[in-house]
Amino acid sequence: MMNRFDENTPQDRLVARASARLLLSAVAASDHEPGQATVSRADLWAYANREPGSLVNFMVEKAVRADPGIASRYHKLLMMKSRGMSIMAAAAYDNSATHRRLGDFTLDIVEEDGAPAALVIERLTDGVPAPTLIEAVSIEGIVRIALPAEVDRHIVLDLPAHDHERDLLRLMLANPTTGVYLL
Amino acid sequence: MDWGIDPDRVAEIAEIVRNRRFSAADSEKFMLAIVGGAGEHADSMLWEMNQILLGLGTLLAAPRMPPRDAAIGCLLDESGLLISKLRSGKRVTSPVGDIWSDAQGLSLADGDTPRVFSWPRVKRNMGLADFLFMSPQIDAAIGSGAESLRQSLDILFSGDGDLVSLSKRAVQAPARYMRGWRKKYLPLQAFADLIRHREAFLAGAGRTRSGRSLAHDDVLSLWFHVIDAGETWSYGRFIEKLAALLREERTDTDRRAFLAPVSIDDMVTGEPSDDPEEMIIAWLDRDVSALQDNDEAGDIPEPDDSTDDDEAFVERSLAALNALPQMPKVLTKEERREAAQVLSIIPLAHEQPVTLLRSLSVTPWENRLVEASRRSLPDEKADAFDYVARIGDLTLLDRQLAELILMAVHLERGGSSVEGLKLLKKWRHDRSSFRMEDAELAQTFARMGQDLRIVAGSLKRILAQLGKLARDADLQTQGVQDEASFAKAFSKRYGKQTETL
Numbered sequence: 001m002m003n004r005f006d007e008n009t010p011q012d013r014l015v016a017r018a019s020a021r022l023l024l025s026a027v028a029a030s031d032h033e034p035g036q037a038t039v040s041r042a043d044l045w046a047y048a049n050r051e052p053g054s055l056v057n058f059m060v061e062k063a064v065r066a067d068p069g070i071a072s073r074y075h076k077l078l079m080m081k082s083r084g085m086s087i088m089a090a091a092a093y094d095n096s097a098t099h100r101r102l103g104d105f106t107l108d109i110v111e112e113d114g115a116p117a118a119l120v121i122e123r124l125t126d127g128v129p130a131p132t133l134i135e136a137v138s139i140e141g142i143v144r145i146a147l148p149a150e151v152d153r154h155i156v157l158d159l160p161a162h163d164h165e166r167d168l169l170r171l172m173l174a175n176p177t178t179g180v181y182l183l
Numbered sequence: 184m185d186w187g188i189d190p191d192r193v194a195e196i197a198e199i200v201r202n203r204r205f206s207a208a209d210s211e212k213f214m215l216a217i218v219g220g221a222g223e224h225a226d227s228m229l230w231e232m233n234q235i236l237l238g239l240g241t242l243l244a245a246p247r248m249p250p251r252d253a254a255i256g257c258l259l260d261e262s263g264l265l266i267s268k269l270r271s272g273k274r275v276t277s278p279v280g281d282i283w284s285d286a287q288g289l290s291l292a293d294g295d296t297p298r299v300f301s302w303p304r305v306k307r308n309m310g311l312a313d314f315l316f317m318s319p320q321i322d323a324a325i326g327s328g329a330e331s332l333r334q335s336l337d338i339l340f341s342g343d344g345d346l347v348s349l350s351k352r353a354v355q356a357p358a359r360y361m362r363g364w365r366k367k368y369l370p371l372q373a374f375a376d377l378i379r380h381r382e383a384f385l386a387g388a389g390r391t392r393s394g395r396s397l398a399h400d401d402v403l404s405l406w407f408h409v410i411d412a413g414e415t416w417s418y419g420r421f422i423e424k425l426a427a428l429l430r431e432e433r434t435d436t437d438r439r440a441f442l443a444p445v446s447i448d449d450m451v452t453g454e455p456s457d458d459p460e461e462m463i464i465a466w467l468d469r470d471v472s473a474l475q476d477n478d479e480a481g482d483i484p485e486p487d488d489s490t491d492d493d494e495a496f497v498e499r500s501l502a503a504l505n506a507l508p509q510m511p512k513v514l515t516k517e518e519r520r521e522a523a524q525v526l527s528i529i530p531l532a533h534e535q536p537v538t539l540l541r542s543l544s545v546t547p548w549e550n551r552l553v554e555a556s557r558r559s560l561p562d563e564k565a566d567a568f569d570y571v572a573r574i575g576d577l578t579l580l581d582r583q584l585a586e587l588i589l590m591a592v593h594l595e596r597g598g599s600s601v602e603g604l605k606l607l608k609k610w611r612h613d614r615s616s617f618r619m620e621d622a623e624l625a626q627t628f629a630r631m632g633q634d635l636r637i638v639a640g641s642l643k644r645i646l647a648q649l650g651k652l653a654r655d656a657d658l659q660t661q662g663v664q665d666e667a668s669f670a671k672a673f674s675k676r677y678g679k680q681t682e683t684l
Contacts, residue, residue: 015374016220021427021501022370023196023214026188028505029523030197041259049252076316076329080336142310 039063039070048077051135053144060141071137076134078181098174102182104128108161109173117170121147121155121182130155130183136169138178143169192368195317199310200505202261207502207634209307216311218369219361226358232308233350233357235300237339238282238289239266242273251340258312258332266305280346282414291347321363329513331360370424376414377424384408388544399535403668407632410676419524421548422538426528433530472668500526500641503634511616511627513587518580522638525577532645534582536652537661543576544568544662545669556677567661581646586610586640591632594625 039060046062063070098109104125111117123130130150134157136143143165147155159170172178196217200210216286219225239676243265247472248256276285280293288301298306315635318328325331339349365371384405385391397405406421416424504522507513524546525532525539532539548566586606593603598621607624610618617624628635652658 015371016218016432017215017422018226018374018427019369019371020211020214020218020220021425021430023188023193023218024210024501024505025423025427025523025527026193027197027200027210028501029216029520029527030190031191041261043666045256045259076327077255077259080316080329080333081252 050103052144082181082183116160119157123153133183135181136178138172138175140172189368199313203310207499207506210502213307213310229354229357232311233353235308238291241277241282258309287393325363331356370633380409399537401536417549422528422542426531500637505635506634512614536648539572552677554617568666570658570662591628594628
């Protein structure tokens with residue numbers, strides 16, 4: 001169908017309403033009892049909105065890492081929140097996982113001899129606001145770091161080995177299954 | 184039970200309906216929105232949802248909570264606490280138009296006459312957004328419901344356009360998702376097929392113009408016809424579909440009961456206006472007891488927009504059953520299933536007691552046959568069609584419901600009747616979930632009182648018909664005859680000899 005709104009014809013309406021009644025029957029007969037979630041939606045949402053470096057709710061962090069159901073819900077939340085568009089699967093590029101395309105942005109790890117590693121984010125599209133946070137989620141952990149201001153379409157974040165959190169981020173970005181979100 | 188709708192999807196919808204404490208009327212409208220039958224076109228509910236997301240996000244935005252995130256918070260908030268605070272009023276003049284809230288509802292104006300969404304309507308629309316949030320990926324091209332919602336939010340909060348153009352453009356992604364969902368999960372085609380088969384059956388009997396209504400033996404013959412035509416519907420599923428279709432056709436002239444506009448509710452104004460940021464923090468920090476308190480305060484029932492006529496009453500019975508809480512356990516799984524099986528085939532259950540008895544008797548047998556044929560097990564023996572026993576089962580269920588209503592009345596009147604005390608003691612002994620304070624139990628009963636009465640009322644009317652049948656007809660002979668008819672049909676249908684008792 002090409003038209004944006006499907007006009008409901010009388011026959012469609014009859015069939016749709018009859019289907020609604022079937023759905024109602026199915027829901028009424030369903031003995032599904034909502035399981036007691038270990039982490040509430042409010043807790044998960046608060047966690048998704050935390051400031052980098054603030055006190056973390058470890059219960060939530062643990063659940064996100066251990067419970068696949070909670071993890072997938074958390075991924076959905078970050079996906080909905082992330083304005084710059086970011087997706088979890090890595091795009092392997094010249095055999096390394098250190099280059100990724102995240103919607104309107106690209107992300108690279110630059111490692112040169114003698115200098116500490118750096119994360120470089122480039123904005124590809126005009127009129128898109130720059131991200132202020134980066135979050136990485138993998139089996140290694142969950143890291144959220146504030147990003148410096150954009151300069152000339154580029155954001156550069158040093159990843160020195162002595163900084164535990166940033167070093168962990170460097171490690172995680174090398175893992176193609178890490179979820180990366182620009183927020 | 185096999186309804187032809189994916190049980191995981193049913194569970195998702197049930198969770199939304201229960202966690203958000205949808206009333207019977209809310210549930211009906213919510214289901215209509217999901218199947219795309221709620222408005223002039225299939226996507227009108229999504230357009231409405233978008234306007235509401237835009238309005239709520241704008242009103243609840245705060246320094247550390249951008250409007251887009253505030254909108255996500257609202258759709259996640261099952262308790263409705265975030266939204267309930269807006270009842271005391273707030274106004275924002277934004278680049279996309281004027282947006283304000285008051286006791287009546289949420290209003291958006293873009294120069295023109297404002298659109299007002301009543302609070303129950305806002306609540307249902309957040310349920311719809313939650314449905315999208317929860318729903319799975321259809322395929323690689325369409326993606327998940329949450330992805331479509333993200334695309335909507337991107338457009339809604341881009342600031343690029345006015346209210347109307349933003350909310351219209353933002354409809355596209357979720358509309359595409361919902362079309363994919365319906366195509367994958369809803370048995371729409373089956374209805375079209377059923378209509379076709381019925382027309383062929385009536386034409387074969389020379390009844391295209393007059394005599395179109397089906398008596399109970401016609402219903403059975405129609406099923407034989409459908410099976411001969413190669414459909415694989417079980418008798419139980421066929422009866423459910425036929426009943427749903429009949430209900431639809433009857434209310435076609437007057438569907439006020441199902442599609443009544445939400446009346447503007449008499450909401451009590453909440454506390455004086457709060458800082459939205461504080462509200463959000465409060466919501467995030469709230470503990471379970473606070474949640475319960477707020478739920479009760481905010482749970483002012485929507486005025487019932489159903490009419491008093493009989494049709495509207497039976498229409499609501501399933502939704503009412505659905506609204507009965509899981510805790511305390513007013514109905515066990517088995518009782519809930521039994522009640523749903525009966526109520527879901529109204530009006531046939533009511534008008535054709537024989538059809539109801541056939542359906543109740545044949546379903547477990549046919550389920551076993553299906554299972555046996557799937558796993559190539561040896562032939563299944565027929566069940567004896569003991570119609571008197573089936574009526575006995577339903578009488579027992581009816582009595583349980585009567586006891587629940589008695590307890591509700593007892594608690595409502597201060598808990599002093601001897602009979603009520605006895606019943607409470609018995610139920611608390613039998614079901615541990617009833618072992619709570621009288622005051623708490625009274626509140627639970629007060630909330631479900633209406634629904635309990637609707638379910639019990641429908642069941643009682645059906646039982647009255649069954650009682651009449653039991654007096655007038657020879658149920659034993661009828662049972663033996665029916666058992667033979669089904670045995671014959673099943674031996675053809677499942678390709679094996681079925682041994683009758």
